[in-house]
Amino acid sequence: MIRFLSVLPVAAALTTALAVPAGAAADPRPITSPYVQAAADVSASGVLQRAKNIDWVRHVNTGRYCVNVSEEVNLAFSVVHVELPNSNRRSFSTTPNALCGPDTVTVYTYDLNGAYVDNPFTVAVF
Numbered sequence: 001m002i003r004f005l006s007v008l009p010v011a012a013a014l015t016t017a018l019a020v021p022a023g024a025a026a027d028p029r030p031i032t033s034p035y036v037q038a039a040a041d042v043s044a045s046g047v048l049q050r051a052k053n054i055d056w057v058r059h060v061n062t063g064r065y066c067v068n069v070s071e072e073v074n075l076a077f078s079v080v081h082v083e084l085p086n087s088n089r090r091s092f093s094t095t096p097n098a099l100c101g102p103d104t105v106t107v108y109t110y111d112l113n114g115a116y117v118d119n120p121f122t123v124a125v126f
Contacts, residue, residue: 028054037073038125042107044118053125058100063116065107066100067123079126080105088112089119 031039031052038053046059053073058066069075075095082093082105091109100106109119 036124036126037078038069038123040067040123042067042121042123044120059118060099061116062118063109064099065109065121067105067107068100069103069105069125071103073125075103075105075125081124081126082107083122083124084109084119085122087119089117091119091121093123 028041028048028051031041031050033039033052036052039051040048040054040057041050042048042057042065046057046065048054048057053070055068055070057068060066078095080093080095082091084091089109089111091107093105093107095105096102097106105123105125107121107123109117109121111117
């Protein structure tokens with residue numbers, strides 16, 4: 001019994017760490033926009049600040065982010081738009097690929113020299 005109780009806190013912490021991707025906010029503010037299927041406002045560190053039909057965001061590496069879109073949205077018939085507010089940096093996105101998996105938008109942010117850099121961004125799925 002003593003051994004079980006000493007392992008229990010470690011097991012609980014591990015389960016919590018695996019359940020929520022790194023950078024996921026506990027309760028992002030909602031985005032209320034009737035004209036988009038999904039939208040996200042994401043910090044440079046990958047924290048989901050505001051969302052509509054977005055399950056989670058993961059900061060994979062410098063300048064690389066995975067944005068998981070809820071199952072209600074069919075990415076195959078959607079248009080994805082990424083914007084870097086107040087920045088002269090650039091971005092592009094792809095949908096499902098090996099880096100992030102299905103039902104995700106992969107966002108890459110980089111500077112004018114082509115080097116990956118962390119940058120806050122918004123993504124909208126129409």
